[in-house]
Amino acid sequence: MCNERERLIGFVYDEADARERAAIEAHLSECGDCRSEIDGLKSVRQDLLAWSVPKHDPVWRPLAPPRPTPTWRDVPAWMLAAAAAVVLCAGVTGAVASRLLLPPAATATGAMTASAVAGAPSATDNAAAAQVSITDAQLRALEQRLRAELRADLDRVELLVTHQRSQPSGPPTLADAAALNGLPARVAKIEDLQRMQLSLNVEFDKKLNESVSTRMAARNDGAIVFTNFAR
Amino acid sequence: MTAPDEELVARATAGDLDSFNQLVARWERPIYALAYRTLGREEDARDVSQEAFMRAYRGLKGFKGEAKFSSWLYRITLNLCRDWMRRERRAPLVAVPEGVDPTELADQRASPMESVEELVARREMSDAVAKAMAELPEEQRSAILLKEYHGLTFQEIADMLGCPLSTVKTRLYQGLSVLRRRLERRQAEEASLRRARFESSS
Numbered sequence: 001m002c003n004e005r006e007r008l009i010g011f012v013y014d015e016a017d018a019r020e021r022a023a024i025e026a027h028l029s030e031c032g033d034c035r036s037e038i039d040g041l042k043s044v045r046q047d048l049l050a051w052s053v054p055k056h057d058p059v060w061r062p063l064a065p066p067r068p069t070p071t072w073r074d075v076p077a078w079m080l081a082a083a084a085a086v087v088l089c090a091g092v093t094g095a096v097a098s099r100l101l102l103p104p105a106a107t108a109t110g111a112m113t114a115s116a117v118a119g120a121p122s123a124t125d126n127a128a129a130a131q132v133s134i135t136d137a138q139l140r141a142l143e144q145r146l147r148a149e150l151r152a153d154l155d156r157v158e159l160l161v162t163h164q165r166s167q168p169s170g171p172p173t174l175a176d177a178a179a180l181n182g183l184p185a186r187v188a189k190i191e192d193l194q195r196m197q198l199s200l201n202v203e204f205d206k207k208l209n210e211s212v213s214t215r216m217a218a219r220n221d222g223a224i225v226f227t228n229f230a231r
Numbered sequence: 232m233t234a235p236d237e238e239l240v241a242r243a244t245a246g247d248l249d250s251f252n253q254l255v256a257r258w259e260r261p262i263y264a265l266a267y268r269t270l271g272r273e274e275d276a277r278d279v280s281q282e283a284f285m286r287a288y289r290g291l292k293g294f295k296g297e298a299k300f301s302s303w304l305y306r307i308t309l310n311l312c313r314d315w316m317r318r319e320r321r322a323p324l325v326a327v328p329e330g331v332d333p334t335e336l337a338d339q340r341a342s343p344m345e346s347v348e349e350l351v352a353r354r355e356m357s358d359a360v361a362k363a364m365a366e367l368p369e370e371q372r373s374a375i376l377l378k379e380y381h382g383l384t385f386q387e388i389a390d391m392l393g394c395p396l397s398t399v400k401t402r403l404y405q406g407l408s409v410l411r412r413r414l415e416r417r418q419a420e421e422a423s424l425r426r427a428r429f430e431s432s433s
Binding site: 006008015044045047052062063064 | 255259401407414
């Protein structure tokens with residue numbers, strides 16, 4: 001048995017350096033056993049190539065970076081200020097519109113509730129109040145006019161009822177018809193105004209609560225947090 | 232233009248997930264192949280491959296780049312395979328089918344020129360090699376797998392397995408010699424079976 005067998009591996013895998021290769025080639029020219037061994041090793045290497053790996057699905061799901069959650073810090077300051085102005089105006093408009101139709105006593109109650117919750121009036125509160133008083137004067141005039149129209153309608157109805165009672169029973173006259181004419185429309189208008197008043201009351205309360213809770217959160221955190229914009 | 236491993240590793244270490252995904256895409260098949268040929272079962276190979284990439288991801292910061300990234304991956308995989316076999320307390324399994332159905336193999340031809348008979352012969356040889364490799368000692372099997380199917384040099388294998396260069400050469404020579412004897416014996420047995428069938432039918 002030849003002692004050179006294990007040196008043949010470098011030759012078989014072509015990793016022998018030039019000097020080693022020359023030495024082995026010289027040996028192979030003289031040793032039949034080693035030539036046979038080389039052939040056998042090359043043959044088994046050919047057989048090994050047949051060993052295949054089955055096809056498979058990917059074993060790895062590519063990693064993805066987590067989606068960033070936007071916070072108020074991501075919103076530019078000018079946008080925060082604009083949004084705050086919108087909320088404030090919406091609240092003020094709601095307050096004004098509902099004050100338009102609310103009886104004076106209810107309006108005062110609403111104002112007292114808001115200020116009691118908000119605590120001591122701040123500069124923002126005073127500015128809002130100033131805004132309310134400016135438009136309130138104009139809207140009070142409108143309120144007066146609507147009240148006058150409603151009073152006139154009610155007077156007309158009362159007059160009609162009185163007139164009807166004073167007349168002997170009989171078919172309604174042309175005068176009655178004229179007085180009655182337009183009355184259903186007037187009643188419908190009153191009902192519309194009442195419905196509008198009710199929805200504006202609800203809207204005003206909602207905006208007021210949002211504005212108050214926002215300022216409360218600011219005071220608690222020591223920073224402005226507009227929870228409406230965090231999503 | 233694809234970046235080399237070193238560049239992808241540097242970017243991945245810095246936090247670029249896409250670079251790590253590219254590394255995995257590049258090395259997924261060789262790692263799976265090593266695990267499959269070591270363990271013998273597809274689902275085991277899948278589990279080990281996934282774990283290997285998870286460990287590589289977690290260990291990126293500790294990878295100093297002294298060796299090739301692929302060598303590091305191979306070593307992780309071999310270690311996981313070793314742990315797997317110890318845990319399972321068994322040698323690698325070889326799923327050898329009782330017979331090869333030629334009609335099922337029709338779509339597995341290596342080339343359009345390959346006949347069904349050649350394909351069947353290749354499949355049978357593949358199974359025979361798998362069986363013979365499974366019977367080798369672990370050190371010889373690992374050396375042959377890394378040399379024959381992954382093209383590592385003697386020195387790279389020595390570094391990976393933590394043994395001298397001469398030991399790698401010895402393991403390769405002995406392993407190949409055993410395989411040669413077993414495969415030659417099998418071929419001789421099949422040849423005599425074919426002769427017996429031929430003679431009995433005539």
